[in-house]
Amino acid sequence: MPKDLLLAFYGDDFTGSADLIMQYQRFGLDSVLFLGAPDQGELEAAAETHAVIGIAGVTRAMEPEAIRAQLIPALEQLAQLNPDFLLYKVCSTADSSPTVGSFEPAITWGQHLMCGAPVPVLVAQPNLGRYTVFSNHFAVDRGNVHRLDRQSIMTNHPVTPMKEADLRLHIELQLGMPVYGVDILALADVEQGQQRYAHALDDGASAIVLDSLTEDDLRRAGELVLRNTQDVQGFGVGSGGFGIGIASALGRKASARPDNIDASSGPVLAVSGSCSSLTSDQIEYAQRGGWHTIALDSSGSDSNWALEIQSAALEARREIQAGRSVILYTCGADSPRKARPVSVTKIADGLARAVRYCRESTDLGRVLVAGGDTSGYVVTALRARAMVTIGTVSGLTLAFRLQSDDLVTDGLEIVLKGGQIGGEDFFEAVRTGQTQLAR
Known part of the structure; x- marks a missing residue:
């Protein structure tokens, strides 16, 4: 080589x-x-x-x-x-x-x-x-x-x-x-x-x-x-x-971490399939800070889930058009999913449909996906073929720009968050590019 x-x-x-x-x-x-x-x-x-x-x-x-x-x-x-x-x-x-x-x-x-x-x-x-x-x-x-x-x-x-x-x-x-x-x-x-x-x-x-x-x-x-x-x-x-x-x-020397991302040019859409209690705390923190949250019940039939996603995507679009950042989440403190495991592919396909709809119908430029398993399936469902780094969020995870075969999602900025990553203000850090809290 x-x-x-x-x-x-x-x-x-x-x-x-x-x-x-x-x-x-x-x-x-x-x-x-x-x-x-x-x-x-x-x-x-x-x-x-x-x-x-x-x-x-x-x-x-x-x-x-x-x-x-x-x-x-x-x-x-x-x-x-x-x-x-x-x-x-x-x-x-x-x-x-x-x-x-x-x-x-x-x-x-x-x-x-x-x-x-x-x-x-x-x-x-x-x-x-x-x-x-x-x-x-x-x-x-x-x-x-x-x-x-x-x-x-x-x-x-x-x-x-x-x-x-x-x-x-x-x-x-x-x-x-x-x-x-x-x-x-x-x-x-x-x-x-x-x-x-x-x-x-x-x-x-x-x-x-x-x-x-x-x-x-x-x-x-x-x-x-x-x-x-x-x-x-x-x-x-x-x-x-x-x-x-x-x-x-191998003799390589570590240097300073890459720069944090800039603030988003508009509202951010977050979709979460994470059942981590830390992610739940992060969602609650974002809600107190003005994010609009939409709880999803993924425990029902596939047809009910499709209707749930359709309704949530419409609601998310209205909020984004009004200038508010939005979180769609499937696993909160009182979620039915806590007691009943649900297919990660089912969840991710639905969340990806919501992301694509909001991207197509608004000026949405940045998305956060929470959940280690969820993230991979969501990005795959968005037909991404590669990701180019654009910076970090609080030095804890990278932000990317998608390269996708889908013209709707090509160029979308995306942050992938494992369930246990970040402080309580992580969602807000994705929006503003800054963080005030330790993990």
């Missing part, structure tokens, strides 16, 4: 893929994010001019066989580029289970790629308040750090509730094979860290969990992984923190 560095990844959802792009941009690495299934020629052409090649998927919401069918061909395409490192990007809260969003297909494939060596797993991401210590994972929620199986958002997750904070045990349930770890103390000592890694290899571990509490830990973890994958195609499973670790281990 003409470039002196090439990193590649497949993201299990769109919000996480956007986050990884942002982390790599901190290191001055030009990136391109493909949506859907690019052909090999597109990937090879992009690799000539970019240091990072990413494909955004929706495997986090899939069952294992569906994951295998979508993920493995994409990883094989990316591996053909001979990148310096290949990552399966997953959420920094390790959202997964044996039946939905399982890491097993990626880890099994990765072991084959690396001639049977254990696949490194690093989901810590300190800049988002995600930490792993002695293989136990922790997450910040409203300023307090909780073990993941005691953090209310994750223990009550509607699809993959977290019942075990020890990532070794959590992943073993998905693999049915032993998972080892390199703890924070071993990581701080090069020789001891190497011994732990070699022990996992000698014992036939399928995966190895890496601790990290700081960005220095991420760098040390990245160095350890690169030392142990010199003779094979390096591959791992992890969050944007893994990307930070690899980039810094």
Whole structure:
């Protein structure tokens, strides 16, 4: 490759893929994010001019066989580029289970790629308040750090509730094979860290969990992984923190984060399929600040849902034309969806129809999509083929301009928000380009 560095990844959802792009941009690495299934020629052409090649998927919401069918061909395409490192990007809260969003297909494939060596797993991401210590994972929620199986958002997750904070045990349930770890103390000592890694290899571990509490830990973890994958195609499973670790281990220096986006030229439309309590708090905060909110009941029949979306889109159009920002949401504090899971594709298709209608019938220029799973399906339904970065929101997530085959949505500014991202004023920050509150 003409470039002196090439990193590649497949993201299990769109919000996480956007986050990884942002982390790599901190290191001055030009990136391109493909949506859907690019052909090999597109990937090879992009690799000539970019240091990072990413494909955004929706495997986090899939069952294992569906994951295998979508993920493995994409990883094989990316591996053909001979990148310096290949990552399966997953959420920094390790959202997964044996039946939905399982890491097993990626880890099994990765072991084959690396001639049977254990696949490194690093989901810590300190800049988002995600930490792993002695293989136990922790997450910040409203300023307090909780073990993941005691953090209310994750223990009550509607699809993959977290019942075990020890990532070794959590992943073993998905693999049915032993998972080892390199703890924070071993990581701080090069020789001891190497011994732990070699022990996992000698014992036939399928995966190895890496601790990290700081960005220095991420760098040390990245160095350890690169030392142990010199003779094979390096591959791992992890969050944007893994990307930070690899980039810094390769000698790249992080710079200031990209600029925040400018204020929107008009009202913003937000659509949310997130059931996170943080997102609910953000919606309530926006409502108090003057946003018009429309609660949607997605628990009924498909025909009722279609009527619900039609009515909400008409109401949203009136409010946008009157100069008010609008939120359509399917999961609030008293939502029927809390007790009755609903297909994410059903929700996303409806929300995408509302976005398209408002874009076509008003001067709507900016949209926020909340929900890690929802975001990918909404963007896909909008027929986007690529996204170009235009800035960040509070330094927490990127804002994009859509490149779409649909002339109505082509050029639309869009922000994709995971359920646990941002402070209470996040929606307002998307509108104004500024934030006053910490996450």
